[in-house]
Amino acid sequence: MNLKKSLLFAFLFAGFGILAAQETDSAKILKTFHSISSHDLLKITEKLSSEKYKGRLSGSPEYLSAAEWCAAQFEQWGLKPANNGSWFQYFPNAYSEVYSKGSVKYTDPNGVEKELAFPDEYMPGSNSASGTVTGEMVFAGHGITAPELGYDDYLNVDVRGKIVILETGIPYTKNDSVQGKWTPYSYHRYKFKNAIDHGAIGLLYVGTIANPNTSFTEGFVYAHISEKVTEELFAASGKEYKKVKEQLAAFQMPSFVLNPKQKVSISAETKHFPDSKSCNVVGLVEGSDPVLKNEVIIVGGHLDGQGYLGELFPGALDNASGSADIMAVAKALAQSEVKPKRSILFILIGGEECGLYGSKYYADHPLFPIEKTVFMINLDMVGNGTGFFVSSGKTYPEIYRHFEKANQNYLHRKMDASEWRKSYGRPRSDAANFENAGIKTLSLWTSGGVFPVYYHHPKDKTDVLTPEIMEDAAKLLYLGILGVANDGI
Ligand SMILES: [Zn+2]
Structure with a gap:
């Protein structure tokens, strides 16, 4: 054998070796893939x-104990605590404990009393003061006073000593730079403060969802009511709710005092804990490459929910489903025989429902340098449906293609993606805080819902989940993450 031939053989042999190793690697990857159940x-x-x-509920002892349970799983699966030896990243998080469903009763102009039904007609306020307020009602639109925008919902109404009825949101709905000027007025906390500054003693907030993203003020009792109830209250005062909504959308500030014979009484039983803290749970699968391990991929989603408002709000779809998928992928990657070359940080985020506290805290105190963060993927509500949706997937094709390939080869689900779109409104998901910190951020959720979605509702239980889509979303995540972690090497 001459030198040329022997070199050729050596080359071929090495080539086979690589091929054989590749086959074993993909077999190993598939073994882990199939272990996700x-x-x-x-x-x-x-x-x-x-x-x-x-x-x-973020900040509550029960949230902290759920976080500890998740950290114990991470530890058992061989992840590393990612915050200087700790599994937790703490931040301040005031919360209120709600001891009962309370009540909302109202008297119509004929003196007939009606008690509203939980949860379809009313929901207790997550940060209501404890006690009972009774009074006449005033509708004050979106509850905004913005002189620089020539807008004041309180202009022609006196709410002192009264209970104010408010809409959420802002009248301006186009997503452009003008909306930016309205954004400070879109926060629930702003509306509460403005109502209190105008002398209101209580609040009926239109829309029956539990929502801890509000503020506590001693003596200020509030509850959420349905649109249907609002319609009835308005009708008894000779107003058509639909028409008032149209006037609101046309910036006409249709505030009005309801018939003074109509009275409402809101009761709540709560206790506020202003100095509480909450946490993110942070676990790391360290990269296997000596250089690339300094780069990190973040897989996150919120662990917190709405809590217990006289009844359990299980938060199964929102977002135990996302937390479960994150944990399953953490386990798969920690135990996978094929190691990711880049590091993967798993973060179960706290305080999302209270106002995106945990993701903001991470963005302000990142555990890895932002410039070394390859991308972040956020999971919120991945347990009901038949397909996948990846927002911003089209903006980051170099990342998205790994997920697309995984779906095409192994999962065969309907999968769509969108372009990243700048939002001028207030951040509405943890993804926004990572994106605003300068990290490429994608969001994964499941599409084609099979069951009705009970959002922030006591019926958001595990029995309205489709476990097979949760499994496929976790599998998609496992292959997609591993693909990016080992890409370009
Ligand atoms: Zn959520």
Whole structure:
């Protein structure tokens, strides 16, 4: 054998070696892929949604104990604590405990009393003061006073000593730079403060969802009411709710005092904990490449929920489902025989429902340099449906193609993606805080809902999940993350 031939043989042999190694690698990857099962995912979801954690209200002892349970799983699976030896990243998070459903009763102009039904007609306020307020009602639109925009919902009404009825949101709905000027007025906390500054003693907030993203003020009692109830209250005062909404959308400030014979009484039983803290749970699968391990991919989603408002709000779809998928992928990557070359940071985020506290805290105190963060993927509500949706996937094709390939080769689900779109409104998801920190951020959720979605509702239980889509979303995540982690090497 001459030198040329022997070199050729050596080359071929090496080539076969690489091929054989590649085959083993993909077999190993598939083995891990198939180890992800809906059975395990459902067990995690059931655990997180159980009475024990009382709906995972961020800042509450039950949330912290859910966070500890997740950290214990990470530890068992071989992840590393990612915050200087700790599994937790703490931040301040005031919260209120709600001891009962309370009540909302109103008297119509003929003196007939009606008690509203939970949860279809009213929901207790997550940060209501404790006690009862009774009074006449005033509708004050979106509750905004913005002189620089020539807008004041309180201009022609006196709400002193009264209970104010407010809409959420802002009248300006186009997503452009003008909306930016309205954004400070879109926060629930702003509306509460403005109502109190104008002398209101209580609040009926239109829209029956539980929402801890509000503020506590001693003596200020509030509850959420349905649109249907609002319609009835307006009708008894000779107003058509639909028409008033149209006037609001046309910036006409249609505030009015309701018939003084109509009275409402709101009761709540709560206690506020202003100095509480909450946390993100942070676990790391360290990269196997000595250089690339300094680069990190973040897989996150919120662990917290709405809590317990006289009844359990399990938060199964929102977002025990996302937390379960994140945990399943953490386990898969920690135990996978094929190691990711880049590091993967798993973050179960706290305080999302209270106003995106945990993601903001991470953005302000990143555990890895932002410039070394390859991308972040956020999971919120991945447990009901038949397909996948990846927002911003089209903006980052170099990342998205790994997920697309995984779906094409192994999952065969309907999968769509969108372009990143600048939002001028207030940030509405954890993804926005990572994006604003300068990290490429994608969001994954499931599409084609099979069951009705009970959002921020006591019926958001595990029995309205489709576990097979949770399994496929976790599998998609596992292959997609591993693909990016080992890409370009
Ligand atoms: Zn959510």
